Amino acid sequence: MFEVRTRIGRVVLQVVATILILPYLFPLIVMVKGAFAGEGAKNFSAVLRVPGFGRFFLNSIIISVAVIALVYVVTMMAAFGFAKLHIRAREVYFWLLLACLTLPEVVLLAPLFVTDFKLGLYDTYWAVILPLAALQVPFAVLLTRNFINGLPNELFEAARVDGANSWRGFRYLVIPLTRPIAAAVVIFTLVAAWNDYLMPLVFLQSPQLQTITLVPQFFVGEFSNDQTKILASAVITAIPEIVAYLSLQRLFERGLAAGSIK
Structure with a gap:
């Protein structure tokens, strides 16, 4: 990061x-403006x-x-292993994991459809949770590994001298x-999981299991296409993400800067 000291530099x-x-x-x-078009606030009521x-x-x-829970647990343990533990061929495993980033959903x-049917997971929460978590892990590990690499090795060495094993070092450091x-x-995980449309559409057929991203389909039919209410549903869907970002903004910016590729 850099700091601009002059007023002209800050303005530029x-x-x-x-x-x-x-x-x-x-x-x-445009989305917010379109959401209030037509009937105005009644679009949100609808x-x-x-x-x-x-x-x-x-x-x-x-x-x-x-x-989020699955991605957090898997990411932290994997990133710690790739960054600080002496694992044979760990770089090979790491790049194999990153190769998963090339797989589109x-x-x-x-x-996944065939696997869910054979395992009896189709039309359950797990049919969506497990694939979404697996798709988020590679990028999360990439960010987190760089962050953990920046932690001083002396901290972990001091913990080992005090008798702490790898698990205690992971837990307390x-x-x-x-x-x-x-x-x-x-x-990042919240945005991906909350906004996902394809997985719930394909793997959740029961109405009582469908997610908020499928709400716009109620305003699209053979003879109707109410864009104002579709945009209103998009605005309502975005509110939890905005609240979560504002709540974690400072930590998010620090973590993103420290975990970026250097």
Whole structure:
């Protein structure tokens, strides 16, 4: 990170940052504006009156929390192993894990569909939770490993001298010191799990298991396509993510900067 000390430099940096943000901000403005078009606030009331809306919201929470928990546990343990433990051919395993980043979600649908049927997971929460968690782990490990690499080796050596094994070092050193990068992992995972549309659409057929991302389908039919209510549902869907980001903003920014590739 760098620091701009002069007033002119700060002004130039602010202008450049604003210009870079505009392409991302414009779609959000259009979305909010479209959500209030037509009937205005009644568009949001119509979304909230969708049959089972509360259940869809709860299903999204259950799936997102489960995915975040799985990704956090797996990521922290894997990143600690790749960064600080002496494992034979660990770089080979690490790059094999990163190779999973090249797999798009749609390519996995057919094998996952067959696997879910054979394991009896189809039309259950696990049919969505496990694939979503697996898809998020490689990138999360990439970020977290770089963060843990920055922790001084002397800390772990001192812990070993005091009699602590790898598990105690992980529990009492890694977990407390990795809160910033953990916040970044939580935000990225929440966004991916909460916004996912394809997995719930394919693997959750029961109405009582569907998620909030499937709400717009209630306003699209053979003879209707109410875009204002679709945009209103998108705004409502985005609110929990915005709240989560604002709550973890400082830790998220610190973790993202420290865990980035250097």
